[in-house]
Amino acid sequence: MKVRAGMMRWWCKMSDPILEFNNVDIEYQTRGDNAVHAVNDATFTIDEHDYFGLVGESGCGKSTIADAIVGGLDDNGEISSGTIRYKGTEIQNYSESQFNKEIRWKEISVIPQSSMNSLDPVMKLSQQAVEIAKYHTDLSKAEAIDRLRELFDVVGLSESRIHDYPHQFSGGMQQRAIIAFSLFLQPSLIIADEPTTALDVIMQDQILDHINSLKEEWEISMLMITHDISVVFENCDTMAVMHGGQIAEAGNVVDLFDRPRHPYAILLQNAFPDVRYPDRELAVIEGHPPQLREKPDFCTFADRCPWSIAECYEGAPDPQSVEGDEDHQAWCIRANEMDELAADHLTKPAEGRSILEDIQ
Amino acid sequence: MSRLRYFAHRTAITVALIFLVASSLFVFFRLMPGDYSSLLVQQGMNADQIARLEAKWGLNAPLHEQYVRYITNLLTADAGQSFRHNAPVWDLVRPRIINSAILVFPAITATYIIGSLVGTVIGRYRGGLFEKSSIITVSVFHSIPDFFLGILLIAAFSQTINIFPTSGMLSTETAVMIGGEPFWHRFFLKEFWMHYALPFATITLYFMQYPALIMRNSVVEVSNQEFLHYHRLKGLPRPALLRKLMRHASLPVVTLYPISLASSISGLVLIEIVFNWPGIGRLLVDSVLARDFPVIQFVFLVAAVWVILGNFLVDLLYGVIDPRVSVGNDNNE
Numbered sequence: 001m002k003v004r005a006g007m008m009r010w011w012c013k014m015s016d017p018i019l020e021f022n023n024v025d026i027e028y029q030t031r032g033d034n035a036v037h038a039v040n041d042a043t044f045t046i047d048e049h050d051y052f053g054l055v056g057e058s059g060c061g062k063s064t065i066a067d068a069i070v071g072g073l074d075d076n077g078e079i080s081s082g083t084i085r086y087k088g089t090e091i092q093n094y095s096e097s098q099f100n101k102e103i104r105w106k107e108i109s110v111i112p113q114s115s116m117n118s119l120d121p122v123m124k125l126s127q128q129a130v131e132i133a134k135y136h137t138d139l140s141k142a143e144a145i146d147r148l149r150e151l152f153d154v155v156g157l158s159e160s161r162i163h164d165y166p167h168q169f170s171g172g173m174q175q176r177a178i179i180a181f182s183l184f185l186q187p188s189l190i191i192a193d194e195p196t197t198a199l200d201v202i203m204q205d206q207i208l209d210h211i212n213s214l215k216e217e218w219e220i221s222m223l224m225i226t227h228d229i230s231v232v233f234e235n236c237d238t239m240a241v242m243h244g245g246q247i248a249e250a251g252n253v254v255d256l257f258d259r260p261r262h263p264y265a266i267l268l269q270n271a272f273p274d275v276r277y278p279d280r281e282l283a284v285i286e287g288h289p290p291q292l293r294e295k296p297d298f299c300t301f302a303d304r305c306p307w308s309i310a311e312c313y314e315g316a317p318d319p320q321s322v323e324g325d326e327d328h329q330a331w332c333i334r335a336n337e338m339d340e341l342a343a344d345h346l347t348k349p350a351e352g353r354s355i356l357e358d359i360q
Numbered sequence: 361m362s363r364l365r366y367f368a369h370r371t372a373i374t375v376a377l378i379f380l381v382a383s384s385l386f387v388f389f390r391l392m393p394g395d396y397s398s399l400l401v402q403q404g405m406n407a408d409q410i411a412r413l414e415a416k417w418g419l420n421a422p423l424h425e426q427y428v429r430y431i432t433n434l435l436t437a438d439a440g441q442s443f444r445h446n447a448p449v450w451d452l453v454r455p456r457i458i459n460s461a462i463l464v465f466p467a468i469t470a471t472y473i474i475g476s477l478v479g480t481v482i483g484r485y486r487g488g489l490f491e492k493s494s495i496i497t498v499s500v501f502h503s504i505p506d507f508f509l510g511i512l513l514i515a516a517f518s519q520t521i522n523i524f525p526t527s528g529m530l531s532t533e534t535a536v537m538i539g540g541e542p543f544w545h546r547f548f549l550k551e552f553w554m555h556y557a558l559p560f561a562t563i564t565l566y567f568m569q570y571p572a573l574i575m576r577n578s579v580v581e582v583s584n585q586e587f588l589h590y591h592r593l594k595g596l597p598r599p600a601l602l603r604k605l606m607r608h609a610s611l612p613v614v615t616l617y618p619i620s621l622a623s624s625i626s627g628l629v630l631i632e633i634v635f636n637w638p639g640i641g642r643l644l645v646d647s648v649l650a651r652d653f654p655v656i657q658f659v660f661l662v663a664a665v666w667v668i669l670g671n672f673l674v675d676l677l678y679g680v681i682d683p684r685v686s687v688g689n690d691n692n693e
Contacts, residue, residue: 072593096598104595112593117586122608122682132594165683181594 017085018189018221019046019069024082024092025295026064028074037292038064040245041316042082046189046238051215051222053232053253055268056242060289062225063113065242066193068092069223070108071099087188105136109182111192111211115175119166125177126162132184151180155210172203179210189221196231208235230272233257241265244289244300246316251328261322261330261338263305266345283345299332307334307341366679374672381664386430389657390423417441434661440654444647449658453643457662458543459529460628460639463556467563468621472571474564476613479575480606486580494572502569507630510562514634517558524558525551527636559635566627567620571613578609611682618670625663 026039039061046052056062067073069084071094084092091103112118120128126145133144149159155176166174175195182190192211196204212235215222224236232239233253240250241264249262260266270283287304290296299305302312311333320335322328332338339346401410414420418429433440439449478498482491501509518526525531530538534551546552582588582605591601629641636642640659647655 070593072589100595100597104593106595110590110593112586112590114586118590120587120591120604121684124683131596135595135597135600167684 016048016088017045018048018050018087019223020083020085021045021065022083022085024065024068024084025080026061026068026073027078027080029076029078034293037295038077038245039068040292040296042242042247043319044240044247044250046221046223048188049219049221051212051235051237052224053236053239054223054225054242055227055229055232055239057227057289060242061245062227062242063193066110066191066223066225069191070104070110071096072110100135105132105187106185107187108189108191109185109187111175111178111182111190111195113193114198115178115195116171116198118178119174121166124163124165129162129181129184132181136185147184148180151183152177154183154214155180172199172207175199175203175207176210179207179214183214183218186218187220189223190215191223191225193225194227195224196226211235229268241268245292245296246300247331248301249328249330249332251322251325255322255325255328259322259325259328259339260346261320261328261335262301262332263307263338263342264301265330266338266342270345307338309334363679363683367676370672370675370679374668377668378665381668382431382434382661383427385657385660385664386427389653390426392653417443439658442647442652442655444650444652444655449654452655453640453658453662455543456638456640456643459637460625460632460641463559463637463639464563464621464624464628467560468567468617468624470560471564471567471620472613472617475568475571476575476606476610478568479572479613480579480609482572483576483579483583483609491576495576498569498572501565502567504566505630506562506566506627507634509566510559510631510634513558513562523554525555527555527634529555529638559631559637562631562635563624563627567624570616570620574616575609575613578612579605582608607681611678614677614681615674618667618674621670622667625666 021042021044024039024042025037026042027035027037029035042061042065044052044054054062054065064073064077067077068079069086069091071091073079079092082092083090086103086107091099094103119125123131126148129148130141130144133139133141133147137144139147145162148162152159152162157173157176157180161169161173166177169177175198179195195211196207199207208231211222211224214220222236224232226232229241236253238251239253239256241248241256241262243264249256249260249265256265257269260269264285267283267285271285273282274280285304290300290303292300297315298313299308299317302308305312317331317333319329319331320333322330322335330338334341405413411420418426421429430440437450439453441447442449442452445452475498478494482494485491504512514526517524529535530546530549530552534549538545538549585608588601588605588608591604596604625641628639629644631637632639632641633645640662644656644659647653647659
């Protein structure tokens, strides 16, 4: 149901983009004259009310992208070229105070990667809420606390706990509190950076359910960053796969699941267990992504790709539209040959129905 | 509730500790070789006179009686009589405590405030020339023995360029002149502050290393903490972030503050001698040389109480600035 609703939105182009990345390069300066080119030529679009998943392995640049959106890059990081538009306005050159005034928390809030260490240990949760209110709103102390009380109820925490310190909460409760904080100013976009990594599977499931229902009820756009492609397939409407600082493939979740055209996306799917083929051996993607000391002028997956050819090393790949799908692009020069080349990796149930619909 | 329990617990421990120290001091001083009577013999007293004095001072009573009298006297704020000055110990020690305290507390406090600021700056801007030169400077000052640092300062500022007086608290004439006035009147005299400057500078420079280097490490560590990044993403302005950074980074420095206060009391003995400052350290040395053991014993007790109270203060402070600190386990999870 949810997926189909997403598809409808996708196909009908009902909504405007809320966030657009256009050829964004992000670098970190390191000691000496060196730089690490963490993100290169990233292009993707998140539509209003979209649930967008960004997948990739550790160090591929996903969290850097999240930080760049809210101006939270470390002091040595900078957006060296390209544009980031939020609701049509370019924000990549915003100053710290512009981000504070116009973007952070009011428009875009973040559910950070390590919830267990993200709450200030010496402040009561109510104090932390009052603090957000103080810097962004005219709410009085009592009003801010009332608001937190409501939100605690929304995320399923007991309202009586709002005056507790973070260390009095379990990991799952801290994660819920963080979700409550992210809703505090009713933002238009929430970035969830690996929201469930530190939690056990049952808690993961609960938290994801929670995020999903909030997304629907509060009409929030969502950017979910994760290394778990199954989480994206299960929850998101649209997605992008990243590898080695480059976007590998982007598009609708169903299209990308049924017709992956970038070798990394294909192999990644085979690397996760499938309930229909319990005996299948999981694929292992050999090798490591390259160290990005220089801006890569080649496909960063080429070294690990079973189908790479000499041309893969001659320039960063341009996006190829996937035939028959709308807004489904793969950054691979052989994208249109992939269904033949990787035929044995692309076996799907014969009846032509996506498993995603079976899940629903 | 847990905070109240924490404070009560700390208070109980502090009281018990002071009692234990007082008792130990009694035992140790009775175990020491050499007693006061041998000194009286040297002064030419005969056995009769000595026996009379010992009876008067209660020195020939059994030890447990002496102990009970010692503790009851302490509880009624009576520290006994000085052998040498034939005056109550408390009257001797009290002005000395004040003199030491007006030197040590401001000096160590200034050290920690300045040192924390220096530490914050070098922790924020690592790798620069300022960081290297600051670390070398504070390390050099701490590597020189404190009394020698005092002598160097005297050589520089009293001998070579003659701005500050070499020693004492006031010149003799002034001391006589204001003799009858209340103690605090001297704080209005420029002369007092000129005398104050060098011992103050000695303590400050010598102890600067601890707060500066600990704060630097702490700032570096806290800067990488996730919650600070989260605060930034929530849209807190830079000054607010810096305040948070400093609050968290100052935790270990706060712990160290009373330890420096306490350890300064041992360093103080030498600094007070170098600068001829009429504090508790000099009283201790003079009394040891005269075997005036009621005074020595009490000065040791004062020093111990000084340290214990310092730590008590920090425990209380810690309970306020870091709510995670509490006795026992009262986690709700």
